[in-house]
Amino acid sequence: MTEPGNKSFNMMEGLPEPPAKGIYFDNNATTPVAPEVVEKMIPLLTEHFGNPSSMHSFGARAGDEVAEAREKVQALLGASQTSEIVFTGGGSESDNLAIVGTLHAKPRKKHLITTSVEHPAVLGLCRDLEKRHGYEVTYLGVDERGHLDLDELKQALREDTAIVSVMMANNETGVIFDVETVGRIVRENGSVFHVDGVQGAGKLPLDLKSSSIDLFSLSGHKLHAPKGVGALYVRKGTKIRPLIVGGHQERGRRAGTENVASIAGMGVACELAGANVTQENTMVRDLRDRLESGLLAAIGDTQANGDPDCRLPNTTNISFKFIEGEGILLLLDRVGVAASSGSACTSGSLEPSHVLRAMGLPFTLTHGSIRFSLSRYNTRDEVDYVIKALPPIIERLRLITPFNEQRATF
Amino acid sequence: MWNYSEKVFDHFMNPRNVGEVTDADGVGEVGSMACGDALRLSFKLDEEGRIADAKFQTFGCGSAIASSSVLTEMVKGKTLEEAAQITNEDIARELDGLPREKMHCSVMGREALEAAMIDHYKKLGRGVPCHLMQQATLLCHCFQVTKDTVREAIYNHRLEDIEDVTNFTKAGGGCTDCHHDIGDMLRDCWDKIDRGEAPAPKAAGPLFQLGEMPARVEVEFDPADAEIVNRIREHLAEDVSVALRSDGGDIEFVRYREGRVYVRLTGSCAACKASDATIKGYVETQLREFVRDDLEVVEVDT
Numbered sequence: 082m083t084e085p086g087n088k089s090f091n092m093m094e095g096l097p098e099p100p101a102k103g104i105y106f107d108n109n110a111t112t113p114v115a116p117e118v119v120e121k122m123i124p125l126l127t128e129h130f131g132n133p134s135s136m137h138s139f140g141a142r143a144g145d146e147v148a149e150a151r152e153k154v155q156a157l158l159g160a161s162q163t164s165e166i167v168f169t170g171g172g173s174e175s176d177n178l179a180i181v182g183t184l185h186a187k188p189r190k191k192h193l194i195t196t197s198v199e200h201p202a203v204l205g206l207c208r209d210l211e212k213r214h215g216y217e218v219t220y221l222g223v224d225e226r227g228h229l230d231l232d233e234l235k236q237a238l239r240e241d242t243a244i245v246s247v248m249m250a251n252n253e254t255g256v257i258f259d260v261e262t263v264g265r266i267v268r269e270n271g272s273v274f275h276v277d278g279v280q281g282a283g284k285l286p287l288d289l290k291s292s293s294i295d296l297f298s299l300s301g302h303k304l305h306a307p308k309g310v311g312a313l314y315v316r317k318g319t320k321i322r323p324l325i326v327g328g329h330q331e332r333g334r335r336a337g338t339e340n341v342a343s344i345a346g347m348g349v350a351c352e353l354a355g356a357n358v359t360q361e362n363t364m365v366r367d368l369r370d371r372l373e374s375g376l377l378a379a380i381g382d383t384q385a386n387g388d389p390d391c392r393l394p395n396t397t398n399i400s401f402k403f404i405e406g407e408g409i410l411l412l413l414d415r416v417g418v419a420a421s422s423g424s425a426c427t428s429g430s431l432e433p434s435h436v437l438r439a440m441g442l443p444f445t446l447t448h449g450s451i452r453f454s455l456s457r458y459n460t461r462d463e464v465d466y467v468i469k470a471l472p473p474i475i476e477r478l479r480l481i482t483p484f485n486e487q488r489a490t491f
Numbered sequence: 492m493w494n495y496s497e498k499v500f501d502h503f504m505n506p507r508n509v510g511e512v513t514d515a516d517g518v519g520e521v522g523s524m525a526c527g528d529a530l531r532l533s534f535k536l537d538e539e540g541r542i543a544d545a546k547f548q549t550f551g552c553g554s555a556i557a558s559s560s561v562l563t564e565m566v567k568g569k570t571l572e573e574a575a576q577i578t579n580e581d582i583a584r585e586l587d588g589l590p591r592e593k594m595h596c597s598v599m600g601r602e603a604l605e606a607a608m609i610d611h612y613k614k615l616g617r618g619v620p621c622h623l624m625q626q627a628t629l630l631c632h633c634f635q636v637t638k639d640t641v642r643e644a645i646y647n648h649r650l651e652d653i654e655d656v657t658n659f660t661k662a663g664g665g666c667t668d669c670h671h672d673i674g675d676m677l678r679d680c681w682d683k684i685d686r687g688e689a690p691a692p693k694a695a696g697p698l699f700q701l702g703e704m705p706a707r708v709e710v711e712f713d714p715a716d717a718e719i720v721n722r723i724r725e726h727l728a729e730d731v732s733v734a735l736r737s738d739g740g741d742i743e744f745v746r747y748r749e750g751r752v753y754v755r756l757t758g759s760c761a762a763c764k765a766s767d768a769t770i771k772g773y774v775e776t777q778l779r780e781f782v783r784d785d786l787e788v789v790e791v792d793t
Contacts, residue, residue: 092504405527407552411503424527424552433527444524448550481509481556483531483548484524 090480092412095473097466099417104463106372107419108303109252109280109396109454115305115353118346122307125342133339134330143341150348154312157351158297159288167313167331168344172279172300173202174324175313176246178335179275179296180206182321183244184216187273190243194272196221196229196258197439199248203277204435207246221247225441226388227256234263238270245274249281253423253436253452254387255396257285264293273319279303279311283354284361284393295319301343305456306350310343360457366394368464369455373397375468380475382486386437386450395455398423398437400446403485404478409451412474418467423450445484495554496587502557507564508546517614519606522599528555528668532603534566534611542566542574547603554589555596561585562600571608577601580767591772594666598632630676631662631669641673645680646690652677661734665772711746720747722782727754731777735769742774745791752778755791 105113125146131139133147151163160166169175180193180203195207197220210216219237221229229247238245245267250257260276267274275296281287283304289297297314301307315321321334328336377383382402401409406424413420423434424447433447442450453467479485495503511518515533522529528551537543545566547559562582566574582597583589589597612618630638644650644659653673657663663673683689712720724744735741740758747753754774767790775788 090506090509092506403550405551405555408503408556411553415504444527448524448527481506481548482550483520483529484550 092474092477093415094477096412096416097470099415100463100466102417104418104459104466106453106455106459106463106467107421108456109255109452110421111302111308112305112456113458114302114307114346115350117353118306118349121349122342122346125345131341133341143339146341146345146348147339150344150351153348153352153355154299157282157287157355158299158314159290159292160314161290162317164332165289165314165317167315167334168339168347169311169313169335170340171309171311172200172277172298172303173311175279175298175300175311176200176202176275176277177206178313178321178324179298180210180244180246181324182334183273183275183296183319184210185322186320187243190241191215192217192219192239192242194219194221194234194237194242194245196223196247198223198227198251198253198436199246200252200277200279203246203248223256223439226391227251227254227386227436227440228388228391229258229263231259231262231266234266238267238272242270242272245272246277247275248277248279250285250393251387251436252280253434254398254440255280255393255454256387257281257391257393260294261292268293280393280396283351283358284395286358289314289316296321301347301350304350304354306347307343310340310347312347357457362394365455365457365459368459368461369395369397369453371461372453372455372464372467373399375464376471379468379472383475384446386440386442386446393454396452397454398450398452400437400442401449401451401475402445403482404449404475406449406451408478409449409471409474412477413471416470416474418470421452421454423452424448493554493590493593495557495590498561498585498587499554499557499589502560502586503553506547506556506560508544508560509548510546511548512544512546517607517609517611519603519608519610521602521606522551524550527551528596528599530555530559530599530603532559532563532600532607534607536571536611539570541568541570551596551599552593554586554593555599557586558582558589558597558600559603562597562604566604571611574604575608577604578767591776592666594768594772598666598668602632630672631660631665636660636662638676641676642680645677646684647692649684649692650677651681658730658734661769661773664734664776665768712748716747719783720744723747723752723778723786726778726781727774730781731774734773750783750785750787752786752788753791754788 129142131143133140133144151166154166155163169178193216195203195218207218211218221233221237223229247258247260247263249260264274273295274293276294278297279300280303282299295316296319299312301310323334323336325336330336330339373385376399377385384400386398386400406422410420410422423437434450437447437450512533512535516536518533520531531548534542534545545563547563549556549559565577565585579594579597579601582600583594628637630636630641641656641660641662644656648659650656650659653663653670656673663670680689727742727744732742740756743755743757745753745755770788770790778786778788
C-alpha cells in the first residue's frame with residue numbers, strides 16, 4: 082500500500098535541535114509559578130494548614146496569611162482599603178462575580194455593555210445573559226488597530242445600563258484600552274464600570290483608588306501565582322450580590338473556606354509583580370521588540386497585529402499569510418518552543434480568533450496568526466533561538482499550501 | 492493539545508506526495524481560506540485507468556495535512572470506482588484515528604478526491620456519476636444533511652439558532668465545521684421571514700410527538716441494569732429519535748450489556764453511508780452527555 086520511497090518532504094529539515102529546556106512564550110495563557118511563591122505556599126499546605134475561621138492558633142495563622150496577602154494585592158492594585166479585595170477562584174470567577182453580582186444588585190436594569198474582543202469569560206457570560214436571562218447586551222466594535230470608538234460607547238449607554246465591562250488589555254493582541262476615559266464616561270451615566278484586568282495587572286502600573294474603575298478582575302496564574310485563585314476589586318460603596326453563598330467569608334461576598342496557600346501565594350506574586358512592573362516595561366519589552374522585529378525581518382508576507390504603540394510590553398501577535406496556525410505550533414513544539422495561535426483548529430471551536438476578526442483582519446491573516454507572550458523569566462538567547470527556528474518552519478508549510486501571493490483563494 | 496496518533500504525526504512531519512501532478516487527469520479543490528481548511532488534489536491515470544500518481548497541497552491544520560498525505564497514498568493503484576469507495580472513516584482509520592473534532596479534516600480529503608473525479612469526468616465529456624453530484628448540495632458532511640433540508644427545517648419550525656437546527660436535522664452535530672454555514676443560512680432565512688417572503692410554517696399543532704418509545708419487543712438486558720436501560724431508552728425516544736426522524740430515519744434500542752448499547756438504525760439511516768458518523772458522532776455523544784459518559788454505542792445489522 083504505502084510507497085516507502087516517497088519520503089522526500091521532511092518538515093524538520095533545517096530546523097535546529099531543541100534546547101535542553103523548553104522555551105515558554107505563552108505567558109498570556111498561563112505563567113510558571115515563581116519560586117518565591119512556591120516557597121510561601123508549601124508550609125501552608127503542610128504545617129500551617131488551618132481554617133481562618135477556626136478559634137485556635139492554626140486558624141489564626143491561616144487568617145494572618147490571608148490578611149497579609151490581601152494587603153499585598155491591595156498594594157499592587159493601588160486600592161484604598163484591604164476590604165475592597167475579594168479573593169475568588171480565578172479570573173473567570175471574578176468576571177462572573179463582577180457582572181452577575183452587579184446585575185443582581187440592580188434588578189431593574191436590564192442592559193449591559195461590553196466589547197466584541199473580550200475574553201470568553203466575559204463574552205460567554207454576556208451571551209448567556211442575553212439568551213437565557215432576558216438581558217440586552219451591546220457589543221462595542223474595535224477598529225483595525227484594536228481600539229474602541231468612545232462615541233459608540235456614549236451612544237450605547239442607556240438609563241437602564243447596569244454595568245459596562247471592558248478589558249484593560251487584550252489577551253490575544255495585547256492592545257491596551259483607555260479604561261480611564263471609558264470609566265469617566267460610564268460614571269457620568271451612573272452605571273457600574275468593570276475592568277477585566279487579568280492581562281494588565283503586573284504588566285502596567287495600577288492606581289485604582291484614583292481611577293474611575295468600580296470593579297477590577299485579577300487572576301493569580303497570569304502573574305506567576307498558581308491556577309485556581311484570583312481576586313475582584315470592589316470599590317467601597319459598590320453593591321454586588323454574591324454568586325457563591327453559604328458562608329460569611331470575604332465579608333459575605335464569596336462563601337467558602339479560603340484557599341489559604343494559593344491566596345498567600347498570590348500575595349507574594351503580586352508583591353513581586355509590583356516590584357517588577359518597570360522590568361516588564363524595559364527588559365521584557367526589549368525582548369518582545371527584538372523578537373517581533375527579528376521575525377518580521379526574516380519572514381516575508383507577515384504582519385504584526387494591533388496598535389504597536391499601545392500594547393502590553395510582553396505580547397506580540399504576528400500573522401503569517403497563506404498558512405494555518407496549528408501546523409506552526411506543532412512544529413514549534415517539536416523544536417521546543419511554546420506559543421499559541423488564533424487559528425480555528427487549535428481552539429476546537431473551528432472559528433478563528435474573534436479578536437482579529439473584530440479588528441477586520443481578513444481570513445488570510447487570522448488563520449495563520451501566532452501569539453508570543455513573554456515574561457521576565459525569558460532571555461535574549463531564547464528570543465534569538467526563535468528568530469532562527471521559525472523561518473524554516475514557515476517556509477516548509479508554505480511549500481505545502483495551495484495559496485500564495487498570486488493565488489489567495491480558490 | 493490534540494491527541495494525535497503517531498501516524499498522524501508521521502504524515503504531518505513527512506507528508507507524502509506534496510505538490511501538483513503535471514498533466515493531471517483530474518484536479519479537485521475544496522474548502523477555502525475563509526473556512527480555514529483548503530485542499531487541492533490532482534491525479535494522473537495510467538493506461539489501465541488506475542491512479543498512477545496523486546499529489547496534494549493543503550492549507551490547514553496538522554491533521555488536515557496528514558489526512559491529505561495519507562489519502563494520496565491510499566488512492567494510488569486504484570481505479571476511480573475503487574477510489575470512490577474510500578470513506579472518511581477509511582482515511583481516519585489509516586491514520587490510526589483522528590480526534591473527534593478533527594474528523595472534518597478527513598471529510599475534506601474525500602471531498603477533494605470527489606471534486607477531482609468530477610473534474611476528470613467533465614474533461615472527458617462524460618456524465619458525472621450521481622453519487623458524486625450529491626456532494627455539492629451538502630451542508631453538513633458528517634451527517635450528509637443537504638442545504639435544502641436545513642432551509643426547510645428553519646422555515647417549517649422557525650428555528651432560531653444553530654442548536655435548534657442540530658436538534659431538528661442533526662446538521663452541525665458532528666465536527667461543527669458547518670456552524671458558520673448554518674449561521675449564514677439562519678440569517679438569510681430570518682431576513683426573508685422578517686420581510687414576509689418566507690414560506691409559512693407548517694400547520695399548527697405539536698411539532699413532533701414526544702415520549703413515543705421505540706418498539707419494546709426483543710429487548711434484552713440484565714434486570715439489574717433496568718435503571719440505566721430506562722434512561723437510555725428515554726433519551727433515545729425523546730431526543731435522538733426525534734432528530735433522526737426529521738431525516739426520514741429512526742433508531743431502535745436492541746439490547747444493553749456491560750456499558751454497550753446495541754441499536755439498530757432504520758429508515759433512511761439504515762442505508763446511509765454516514766451511519767458510522769451517526770452512531771459514534773451523534774448517538775454516542777448524546778448518550779455520553781446525558782446518560783453516562785462511558786457508554787459505547789454499537790450498531791446491529793438490520
